[in-house]
Amino acid sequence: MKIHKYDTVIVGAGGAGMRAAIESTKRSRTAVLTKLYPTRSHTGAAQGGMAAALANVEEDNWEWHTFDTIKGGDYLVDQDAAEILAKEAIDSVLDLEKMGLPFNRTPDGTIDQRRFGGHSRNHGEAPVRRSCYAADRTGHMILQTLYQNCIKEGVEFFNEFYVLDQLITEVDGVKRSAGVVAYELATGEIHVFQAKAVIYASGGCGKFFKVTSNAHTLTGDGQAAVYRRGLPLEDMEFFQFHPTGIWRMGILLTEGARGEGGILRNKDGERFMEKYAPVMKDLASRDVVSRSIYTEIREGRGCGPEGDHVFLDLTHLPPEQLDAKLPDITEFARTYLGIEPYTDPIPIQPTAHYAMGGIPTNVQGEVLADNDTVVPGLYAAGEVACVSVHGANRLGTNSLLDINVFGRRAGIAAAEYATKAEYVELPDDPASLVVEQVERLRDSTGTERVTEIRKALQETMDANVMVFRTEQTIKTAVEAIGALRERYLNVSVQDKGKRFNTDLLEAIELGNLLDLAEVMAVSALARKESRGGHYREDYPSRDDVNFMRHTMAYREVGADGVESIRLDYKPVVQTRYEPMERKY
Amino acid sequence: MSSATLEKNSSALADAESSAAHLVTVTFRIRRFNPEISDQAIWEDFQFQIDPKERVLDALHKIKWDLDGTLTFRRSCAHGICGSDAMRINGRNRLACKTLIKDINPHKPITVEPIKGLTVLKDLVVDMEPFFQAYRDVMPFLITTGNEPTRERQQSAEDRKRFDDTTKCILCAACTSSCPVFWNDGQYFGPAAIVGAHRFIFDSRDEGGEQRLEILNDRDGVWRCRTTFNCTEACPRGIEITKAIQEVKRALITRRF
Ligand SMILES: Cc1cc2nc3c(=O)[nH]c(=O)nc-3n(C[C@H](O)[C@H](O)[C@H](O)COP(=O)(O)OP(=O)(O)OC[C@H]3O[C@@H](n4cnc5c(N)ncnc54)[C@H](O)[C@@H]3O)c2cc1C
Numbered sequence: 001m002k003i004h005k006y007d008t009v010i011v012g013a014g015g016a017g018m019r020a021a022i023e024s025t026k027r028s029r030t031a032v033l034t035k036l037y038p039t040r041s042h043t044g045a046a047q048g049g050m051a052a053a054l055a056n057v058e059e060d061n062w063e064w065h066t067f068d069t070i071k072g073g074d075y076l077v078d079q080d081a082a083e084i085l086a087k088e089a090i091d092s093v094l095d096l097e098k099m100g101l102p103f104n105r106t107p108d109g110t111i112d113q114r115r116f117g118g119h120s121r122n123h124g125e126a127p128v129r130r131s132c133y134a135a136d137r138t139g140h141m142i143l144q145t146l147y148q149n150c151i152k153e154g155v156e157f158f159n160e161f162y163v164l165d166q167l168i169t170e171v172d173g174v175k176r177s178a179g180v181v182a183y184e185l186a187t188g189e190i191h192v193f194q195a196k197a198v199i200y201a202s203g204g205c206g207k208f209f210k211v212t213s214n215a216h217t218l219t220g221d222g223q224a225a226v227y228r229r230g231l232p233l234e235d236m237e238f239f240q241f242h243p244t245g246i247w248r249m250g251i252l253l254t255e256g257a258r259g260e261g262g263i264l265r266n267k268d269g270e271r272f273m274e275k276y277a278p279v280m281k282d283l284a285s286r287d288v289v290s291r292s293i294y295t296e297i298r299e300g301r302g303c304g305p306e307g308d309h310v311f312l313d314l315t316h317l318p319p320e321q322l323d324a325k326l327p328d329i330t331e332f333a334r335t336y337l338g339i340e341p342y343t344d345p346i347p348i349q350p351t352a353h354y355a356m357g358g359i360p361t362n363v364q365g366e367v368l369a370d371n372d373t374v375v376p377g378l379y380a381a382g383e384v385a386c387v388s389v390h391g392a393n394r395l396g397t398n399s400l401l402d403i404n405v406f407g408r409r410a411g412i413a414a415a416e417y418a419t420k421a422e423y424v425e426l427p428d429d430p431a432s433l434v435v436e437q438v439e440r441l442r443d444s445t446g447t448e449r450v451t452e453i454r455k456a457l458q459e460t461m462d463a464n465v466m467v468f469r470t471e472q473t474i475k476t477a478v479e480a481i482g483a484l485r486e487r488y489l490n491v492s493v494q495d496k497g498k499r500f501n502t503d504l505l506e507a508i509e510l511g512n513l514l515d516l517a518e519v520m521a522v523s524a525l526a527r528k529e530s531r532g533g534h535y536r537e538d539y540p541s542r543d544d545v546n547f548m549r550h551t552m553a554y555r556e557v558g559a560d561g562v563e564s565i566r567l568d569y570k571p572v573v574q575t576r577y578e579p580m581e582r583k584y
Numbered sequence: 585m586s587s588a589t590l591e592k593n594s595s596a597l598a599d600a601e602s603s604a605a606h607l608v609t610v611t612f613r614i615r616r617f618n619p620e621i622s623d624q625a626i627w628e629d630f631q632f633q634i635d636p637k638e639r640v641l642d643a644l645h646k647i648k649w650d651l652d653g654t655l656t657f658r659r660s661c662a663h664g665i666c667g668s669d670a671m672r673i674n675g676r677n678r679l680a681c682k683t684l685i686k687d688i689n690p691h692k693p694i695t696v697e698p699i700k701g702l703t704v705l706k707d708l709v710v711d712m713e714p715f716f717q718a719y720r721d722v723m724p725f726l727i728t729t730g731n732e733p734t735r736e737r738q739q740s741a742e743d744r745k746r747f748d749d750t751t752k753c754i755l756c757a758a759c760t761s762s763c764p765v766f767w768n769d770g771q772y773f774g775p776a777a778i779v780g781a782h783r784f785i786f787d788s789r790d791e792g793g794e795q796r797l798e799i800l801n802d803r804d805g806v807w808r809c810r811t812t813f814n815c816t817e818a819c820p821r822g823i824e825i826t827k828a829i830q831e832v833k834r835a836l837i838t839r840r841f
């Protein structure tokens with residue numbers, strides 16, 4: 001075991017982690033621990049764009065953006081945070097441009113902007129062009145630009161280090177962050193990083209679904225690490241299903257495709273979104289479009305031999321426009337489906353995309369131990385966190401924005417804290433939990449296999465807690481997950497070695513997914529209403545009287561060692577916007 | 585706007601929508617190396633059934649998940665954007681996640697090896713450090729002088745287009761590790777680093793072109809390129825790498841870019 005000491009440790013090198021690192025490296029001695037090489041992070045998969053009311057191509061302002069964000073989130077958004085997001089959006093796009101990001105340009109040489117779902121002029125009047133973009137590889141360009149600036153700033157990376165535990169020491173009854181424990185993939189060695197400030201920026205957890213736009217590595221390690229140490233997770237029942245994933249594969253086809261004029265059609269060729277969202281049509285918010293697609297499918301108007309998908313039709317758009325604005329996603333259709341999007345519509349279905357919930361933080365990125373107490377020295381930003389700017393449903397282009405705005409805020413806040421604070425003493429035997437976990441899995445002779453449990457988990461999640469949920473389906477999921485967790489205790493790996501033991505790490509990642517899936521299902525069961533991404537067929541309307549509040553899920557371990565989940569609730573911060581019915 | 589598009593336009597669409605999986609039996613011949621067990625690399629065959637519409641990455645997962653958990657490779661996104669899984673498939677550098685089984689003749693054994701020129705650490709995993717070091721060495725970040733503008737820097741759509749191609753790079757190393765010059769001399773910056781430099785040299789906002797050109801003028805720089813086009817053929821992002829290298833060479837001579 002090796003012990004390292006840094007002022008600030010950042011877990012993750014996606015957009016949020018690197019944006020934080022650029023700030024914190026300037027102010028404090030910083031280490032970035034990342035399980036992937038920075039440029040492999042899933043921020044690079046983001047396509048469509050990043051929202052900011054620059055008003056480069058038409059009238060726009062941050063107040064409209066704030067409103068759209070709150071409405072898009074079905075009023076579960078903390079309104080103070082949304083306002084910060086929309087206001088700081090403008091500088092955060094300009095900062096990226098100054099760092100070198102090659103945005104697409106307007107004819108006068110300013111940053112070009114395009115339409116995106118749920119973003120509107122004057123509180124819902126008509127779609128507005130607010131998304132700043134670089135073809136359909138905006139996330140790639142953000143990730144590259146941030147990495148390039150990390151090189152420029154001399155950011156210190158520990159690549160292929162998996163953070164597996166959060167260290168917490170209680171000082172005078174207050175839980176404080178003491179550091180993290182990481183596993184080095186190349187050697188199997190365990191490292192303890194003592195740090196005054198720790199920032200989680202470890203991304204999402206979409207791999208508990210089968211059809212998903214998320215990478216294999218998005219397994220919620222950060223959420224699981226803090227949750228296991230008794231800290232809460234907020235709003236985990238809210239997961240976004242993006243309307244247009246490639247049928248069965250889940251690979252994302254950006255909403256920018258509809259922003260450029262693409263149309264969803266059922267098997268009769270009907271533009272069905274006109275029925276469900278007369279004003280915004282194909283650009284209504286994602287939860288609305290995903291439900292509409294499944295309604296079409298359920299009512300027998302799906303396409304293909306099994307009627308289990310619909311079409312994204314780009315055939316009426318000029319090939320030059322597709323080449324200039326959507327080169328990557330048209331290429332995906334060619335590579336993975338063997339079809340030509342100039343002339344053929346693309347088979348699509350909703351795909352599990354984005355975790356609205358996560359580690360609760362305030363607007364400085366400080367992690368909460370309960371509804372209002374912060375954990376000194378602990379921060380989170382990006383998809384791993386819940387500020388909450390996305391509420392019950394995130395608007396497209398607001399996440400690339402979130403990682404930049406709150407990544408930067410967390411980087412500054414953590415570094416400033418670290419330069420003033422003292423180290424918190426490490427707990428005795430700090431690596432014990434990870435050592436025990438690794439040894440148990442490596443030495444186990446159990447008969448259960450990771451692959452089977454993971455497959456069963458993904459299948460039950462797709463079947464029971466996706467776009468449509470009922471008490472019964474969620475209960476089925478909770479039971480199935482419980483049984484899988486039992487089986488997981490008996491899991492073993494084949495690779496017993498130390499070097500690059502990805503077999504072992506996949507087993508650990510599965511453990512994280514199981515924990516988080518359970519939190520998600522239990523939180524969903526208790527929310528007896530429909531709001532944003534959480535749709536209960538047995539409670540089809542929103543219930544502001546009982547559920548206008550955030551879910552806070554805690555892991556409890558009884559005296560008998562039995563684990564359970566305790567749910568609590570936290571009020572939503574409301575400033576100037578009264579909840580209204582959401583129509584598009 | 586009509587709905588005429590839904591007359592089934594092509595048999596390709598019908599194919600894509602048909603869910604009848606017709607499995608084929610494939611043999612994967614994989615170069616295995618685990619220094620914890622032996623210092624010799626060996627070939628190992630795996631035979632199994634798979635839908636030819638699946639990716640080589642799916643096949644590797646099938647092996648790892650169902651047959652042999654010790655098989656080790658990197659991967660993340662599974663759709664060609666993270667750059668983790670460049671490997672030699674049937675002797676050509678490709679991304680495993682962007683190569684469908686049906687596109688590489690499933691009726692003969694499919695060979696999979698690590699990319700060449702970088703030290704193999706285990707199975708298909710190579711040491712990427714020298715590769716990233718070369719990238720860092722070309723100063724791949726915007727260099728400007730003078731005061732920052734308050735708004736964005738302006739750039740015409742035409743100037744933006746000038747370096748569009750080289751912004752697509754995902755640092756997968758398929759190019760560099762297919763280059764015979766790099767195989768013979770690991771000191772050579774390699775095509776990917778030159779692509780990274782090109783992206784800034786030809787960016788109208790950048791003022792560090794001269795510095796970068798000096799770096800590439802080095803004995804391990806662009807002049808080592810023998811224009812074999814291996815890199816261009818290998819690039820999964822379709823970047824015209826050889827052209828980019830030629831443009832950098834020309835800029836070195838004319839000092840115009
Ligand atoms: C296909 C796709 C398209 C999208 N398009 C858009 C879009 O157009 N606009 C938009 O706003 N949003 C979009 N999103 C959402 C957005 O891209 C993501 O939410 C956002 O990029 C997440 O960034 P992040 O920095 O939080 O996490 P990530 O980029 O996922 O980075 C996570 C980092 O954490 C590290 N990590 C994870 N676990 C560990 C561990 N245990 N130890 C150490 N390190 C760890 C990883 O190595 C990685 O570096 C899209 C998402 C997807 C999947």
Ligand code: SF4
Pocket residue numbers: 752753754755756757758759760775776779818819820821822823825
């Ligand atoms: S230029 Fe192409 S082949 Fe080379 S590293 Fe970049 S993406 Fe890979």
Ligand code: FES
Pocket residue numbers: 658659660661662663664665666667668669670679680681682
């Ligand atoms: S797994 Fe990301 S490029 Fe292949």
